[in-house]
Amino acid sequence: MSKSQYYLEAILATEDDAITVINAKMEVIFWNDAAVKTYNIAQSEILHKPIETFFHNDDLMVLKVLQTKENVKNMYHQPRKDTHVVINASPIFNDKNELIGAVSIERDITKMVKLNDNLVHTSTELNELRQKLMTNNEDTPFSTLKGSSPALKQTIQIANKTAKTQATTLILGESGTGKEICARAIHEASLKSDGPFIPINCGAIPSALFESELFGYEGGSFTGADKNGKAGKIEMADGGTIFLDEVGELPLDMQVKLLHVLQENVVYRIGDSIGKKIDVRFLAATNQDLEQLMKEKKFRNDLFYRLNVVQITMPPLRNRLSDIQELASFFLNQFAVKYQVARPELNTDAYQLLLDYYWPGNVRELRNVMERIIILSESSVIQKHDLLRFFQQNIPEADDVSKSIETKKRPRQMDHLEKRLIEETLIEMNGNKSACARKLGISRMTLYHKMEKYGL
Structure with missing residues (x-):
């Protein structure tokens, strides 16, 4: 053996990655010490023997390279159930461009994979523990309705009473007030809590599918029907x-x-x-004026009176101002746990901005704003001038302002709030309009329009 071969042998033996070389007959002609440690197969056992004797063909990347004559770069591979590697492999050609074998270099990442699995498992357990700590005071199903305002307490009192009965219940309220949460709480507090809770959004079902979705169908009852038939949502809720x-x-x-x-x-x-x-408890909800729909002959009177045995009204968030701080804190905690980030704090002025806002989207809108803060905020303390940008429904164009503030539904108090924010930001920026616009997240032109509008 020449000196260069000795040098090569020493280099390959010193390498920490497992190195395997096979000839065209798929026999192992080189197996370094790292390969011995990775696969626990001694050189004396494997050298000059077919490699498929020790591994399944499907688990051998080096054989695939021998067959395809194509290189493999940085590919994750699991040659054995308990072994994870990153592999580089190449075919070997002689000076006549004849295939004479293949080489693979495999970096053992088994420990890293196991550590990552343990980390994921531990993180999951930690999140579960955090959630338990957050909810360990929730003694009743109605604890999911956060808040202690008189308006909410009155709603929960009525809902709790009707939960113990079989009475059909109609839940009224604006979009985002928590009608489905209330319905779930009624179910969980009822004698049917061990049975299924089947929600169905009547506004999301195409007209042609209403009957089959609600009532189900027998096999072969129409073209394309499942031959075994299908239970509808009402039947699925039995019990x-x-x-x-x-x-x-x-x-x-x-x-x-x-x-x-x-x-x-x-x-x-x-x-x-x-x-x-069937034995089913019916709960229904709407944000529409059913009595007006009855006048317009769009909703049947007899169905309304069947559904409206007990009526519950979910109060809008603007009538629950004393609940806003508790709700905001709850949602911040919830999303900080979900996204595994530190929870920022809202200062007093920021909370005051929340109290001043009209909340046309109610609790759902507040929840979305808090989630947006957790995802987008890089500050540990949220000031009121930081908060305005989190009311945006979408990432704005350069000349956009928060769409929730621009909506026609907002009351005049929002104009007053926006004017006050601009005034205070101008003072903070020493009258520098460019700096003021950047702070507010709007363009200078939009700022000029706003200043003209408010006489600033």
């Missing part, structure tokens, strides 16, 4: 509760069928003339 959200969106012909189910406690699938007896 539990069905929640009809946006019930005002029900087509009139479906209202007739629903009324029949409420009266007879029998559901008929499409194509079924016998029917099935």
Whole structure:
């Protein structure tokens, strides 16, 4: 053996990565010490023997390279159940460009993979513990409705009473007030809490699918129907509760069928003339004026009175101002845990801005704002002038201002709030309009328009 071969042998033996060289007959002709440690196979056992004797063909990247004659670079590979490697492999050609073998260099990353798995598992457990710590005071299902304002307390008191009965209940309220959360709490506090809770958004179902979704169908009852048939949502709720959200969106012909189910406690699938007896608690919700819909002949009077045995109204957030700080704190904690980041604090002036805002989107909008703060904020303390940009529904163009403030629904108090913010930011920036615009997250032109509008 020449000196250069000795040098090469020493270099390959010193390498920490597992190195394997096979010839064209798939026999191992080189197996360094790192390969011995990685696979626990001694050189005396494997050298000059077919490599597939020790590994399954599917687990051998070096064989694939021998077959394809193509290089492999930085590929994750698991040659054995308990071994993870990153592999580089190349075919070997002689001076006549004849394939004579292949070489693979494999870096053992098994410990890193296991550490990462342990880290993920530990992080999951930690998050679960954090969630338990956050919710360990939640003694009743209605604890999911956060707040202690008189308006919310009155709603919970009515809901808690009706939960113990079988009474059909109609939950009214603006979008985002928590109607479905209230419905779930009623179910969980009821005698049917062990049964299913089946929510269905009547406003999200295409008209053509209403009947099959709500009532189900028998096999072969129409083209494309499952040959075994399918249970509808009402049948799926047997023994539990069905929640009809946006019930005002029900087509009139479906209202007739629903009324029949409420009266007879029998559901008929499409194509079924016998029917099935069911035991289902009905809860319904809407943000529409059902009495106005009845006047317009868009909602049946008899169905309304069937649904409206007990009526619960979820108060809008603007009538629950004393709950805003508790809700904001709860959502900040919740999303800090979810995204595994430190929770920023809102200072007193920032909380005052939350109290001044009209909240057309109610609790859902507040929740979204708090999530946006957790995701986007880089500050440990949120000042009121920082807060305005988190009301944006979308990332703004250069000349946009927060869309929630520009919406026609906002009251005049928001104009006053915006004017005050601009005044105070101008003072803070010593009258520098460019700096003021940057601080507010708007363009200078938009700032000039606002100043002209407010007479500044």
